[in-house]
Amino acid sequence: MKRFPIDYLLVILIVVCISGLGFSGKAYGNVAESAREQLIQVYGGVYQLSLHDHLWLEEIFQRLVTSLQTSNATYSLTVLNSSEINAFALPDGQIFVTIGLLRLFNRDEHRTAAVLGHEIAHVEKGHGMQALWRKIGLTVLMELGIYWLDARSSEAARVTSSALVEIVQSGYSREAEFEADLFGQQYAMRAGFDPVGAVNMLADVMMFESEELPMKIFRTHPDTKERMERMLAQAYTFWGVPVLVTDGPIHCEEERQNRGLDPLGRFQLYSEQQADGSWTLQGTDHQTGDAISWLPDLRVKDPAWSKNGRLLAVSVQKLEYWEIWILNRLGNVVSRWAADDQADLLHPIFSPTGDKIAYTKKTALGSQVWVGCTEEVSRIWIARELNGSVLWWDKEGLVIQAVDSPAMYQVEPPRVQAVAFANPVPRIVERKKRIAPMILRESDSSITLRRPNILTPAP
Amino acid sequence: MKCSTFARVSVFVIIFLVIFNFGLLARTYHDPQAFFSFHVPRHWVFQVSESDPQLSVFYGANLEELVYVEHLGSVSDVDSESFASRIMEEYGSIYGLKEFAVIEPIQRRELDGFPGAVMIYEFKGTITRMEQRIFVVINTQGYTITYSDASCSFWDNVVAFDLFLDSWRWLE
Numbered sequence: 313m314k315r316f317p318i319d320y321l322l323v324i325l326i327v328v329c330i331s332g333l334g335f336s337g338k339a340y341g342n343v344a345e346s347a348r349e350q351l352i353q354v355y356g357g358v359y360q361l362s363l364h365d366h367l368w369l370e371e372i373f374q375r376l377v378t379s380l381q382t383s384n385a386t387y388s389l390t391v392l393n394s395s396e397i398n399a400f401a402l403p404d405g406q407i408f409v410t411i412g413l414l415r416l417f418n419r420d421e422h423r424t425a426a427v428l429g430h431e432i433a434h435v436e437k438g439h440g441m442q443a444l445w446r447k448i449g450l451t452v453l454m455e456l457g458i459y460w461l462d463a464r465s466s467e468a469a470r471v472t473s474s475a476l477v478e479i480v481q482s483g484y485s486r487e488a489e490f491e492a493d494l495f496g497q498q499y500a501m502r503a504g505f506d507p508v509g510a511v512n513m514l515a516d517v518m519m520f521e522s523e524e525l526p527m528k529i530f531r532t533h534p535d536t537k538e539r540m541e542r543m544l545a546q547a548y549t550f551w552g553v554p555v556l557v558t559d560g561p562i563h564c565e566e567e568r569q570n571r572g573l574d575p576l577g578r579f580q581l582y583s584e585q586q587a588d589g590s591w592t593l594q595g596t597d598h599q600t601g602d603a604i605s606w607l608p609d610l611r612v613k614d615p616a617w618s619k620n621g622r623l624l625a626v627s628v629q630k631l632e633y634w635e636i637w638i639l640n641r642l643g644n645v646v647s648r649w650a651a652d653d654q655a656d657l658l659h660p661i662f663s664p665t666g667d668k669i670a671y672t673k674k675t676a677l678g679s680q681v682w683v684g685c686t687e688e689v690s691r692i693w694i695a696r697e698l699n700g701s702v703l704w705w706d707k708e709g710l711v712i713q714a715v716d717s718p719a720m721y722q723v724e725p726p727r728v729q730a731v732a733f734a735n736p737v738p739r740i741v742e743r744k745k746r747i748a749p750m751i752l753r754e755s756d757s758s759i760t761l762r763r764p765n766i767l768t769p770a771p
Numbered sequence: 772m773k774c775s776t777f778a779r780v781s782v783f784v785i786i787f788l789v790i791f792n793f794g795l796l797a798r799t800y801h802d803p804q805a806f807f808s809f810h811v812p813r814h815w816v817f818q819v820s821e822s823d824p825q826l827s828v829f830y831g832a833n834l835e836e837l838v839y840v841e842h843l844g845s846v847s848d849v850d851s852e853s854f855a856s857r858i859m860e861e862y863g864s865i866y867g868l869k870e871f872a873v874i875e876p877i878q879r880r881e882l883d884g885f886p887g888a889v890m891i892y893e894f895k896g897t898i899t900r901m902e903q904r905i906f907v908v909i910n911t912q913g914y915t916i917t918y919s920d921a922s923c924s925f926w927d928n929v930v931a932f933d934l935f936l937d938s939w940r941w942l943e
Binding site: 360361362363367735738739740741742743744 | 913
């Protein structure tokens with residue numbers, strides 16, 4: 313049998329290189345290219361995004377890549393034509409996401425940045441190479457040994473790339489996933505995305521985990537709840553440290569009362585303390601002139617409207633403890649926040665953008681300041697250094713009153729920057745079809761209107 | 772009696788003129804951000820559900836025709852022609868519009884005294900469409916005004932676009 317010493321040398325080079333001793337050049341290039349081809353083949357080919365979706369995704373990806381201070385990898389992003397919910401990274405910086413994943417996030421930039429940041433962290437931390445080395449130690453070396461006897465370089469590359477594909481598809485070790493979570497969240501935050509996007513993304517995963525969806529992204533990942541807790545614990549560090557604003561007392565009673573004024577001018581709400589010490593929600597609907605009777609028979613206080621007038625937050629006493637309830641403009645309760653432990657949730661106030669609510673959590677040990685996402689499950693205990701309660705929230709930050717002194721502090725939230733294009737591209741608008749009844753002439757004397765047949769997909 | 776008839780006719784004429792003029796005023800569209808206004812021709816309907824603060828969409832009487840105006844905000848293009856060229860490059864790129872083809876290249880066209888660039892192109896959306904689009908850059912702000920229709924009926928109907936453009940006014 314004819315031997316190819318150069319082929320053997322290449323095999324050795326691949327092994328040496330992927331063990332981290334000096335990997336570079338064409339050898340890995342072949343492996344990566346082969347792995348890329350296999351992934352694209354397995355996942356139904358490359359999905360061609362529309363122009364605006366492509367620009368949007370590239371903007372997020374480039375912001376993340378730019379936020380890496382130093383990186384040896386050359387990053388690229390490919391969208392795969394698969395409804396499976398998945399994302400993975402090759403060690404050289406090739407990131408893949410499925411169209412199923414992008415559809416699940418429905419153009420939520422913070423969730424998308426969280427997933428991309430997680431995959432970038434795998435590359436930056438060398439998880440792929442570490443896993444590949446372990447894998448090679450177990451199986452691939454055996455195969456390479458066979459090729460040592462009769463090898464071709466292309467086959468060696470194929471074997472290595474197959475191992476690589478298997479690794480990126482099945483996920484990394486528990487420690488590697490935790491590390492990618494935390495660093496991915498940091499990258500997203502540095503790139504101007506909301507760090508709680510990662511937590512909300514995991515909440516989505518948890519919601520769908522019980523359902524039989526083609527979701528393999530976190531198939532082998534650690535327990536989702538534990539990951540959420542770790543990321544929430546890290547999220548508070550992205551808030552600034554409390555900065556002393558003033559030592560003296562500030563009278564903000566008027567500002568507190570104004571929170572009950574509907575920004576759209578229709579409703580005026582306030583809470584009034586009754587003779588028995590309880591609180592009730594009172595107010596007027598200026599459109600009808602009627603008194604408002606929302607949440608009757610409940611003890612309610614601290615009404616605060618969101619800046620766009622879409623939502624109202626109030627503190628409601630249920631049994632022994634106070635909860636925060638969020639109502640829509642019609643006075644219907646859309647969500648209720650209660651403390652897991654024995655505590656009162658008080659003084660809700662919306663962020664200027666309306667997507668978050670700050671509130672005071674009063675426990676037997678003192679007062680804590682928390683921030684929750686209005687339409688998500690994430691709640692973060694911020695300003696942990698302070699025993700304080702929420703006063704107000706302006707563009708510069710959240711103002712907190714220290715409980716045991718008249719001093720006031722301000723805490724700066726993480727800087728979130730919406731996706732914007734330096735050179736925007738105009739939209740393409742197409743005319744939407746309207747479903748209208750069809751007129752069918754049955755005879756000369758009569759006509760019939762019929763509804764069009766609407767096909768519903770089979771279950 | 773004659774005087775009375777004259778008075779009645781005069782009243783009718785005045786009422787007619789007032790109604791007619793009010794009708795015209797009611798058909799004037801004002802951009803929500805107060806950057807421009809124009810008259811909306813008869814049989815054209817503003818589409819609330821398709822529009823947003825940056826985009827205003829109008830449907831015409833013909834099955835596929837529409838006019839839409841977009842305020843893109845700040846752009847880095849130095850003038851309307853370079854703005855148009857850049858967008859045509861994007862539309863023609865690999866991620867751009869399917870089966871994109873330029874029908875009439877970029878030409879200059881003024882819009883209420885400001886220089887603009889106009890062109891006609893075709894692409895495959897849900898159907899094959901042809902669009903005439905005007906690009907304008909004023910004080911680094913980019914605007915496009917587009918007439919869109921099915922390719923097969925575009926040339927018959929595109930004359931309606933002039934009704935929009937002739938009445939176009941930039942607001943201070």
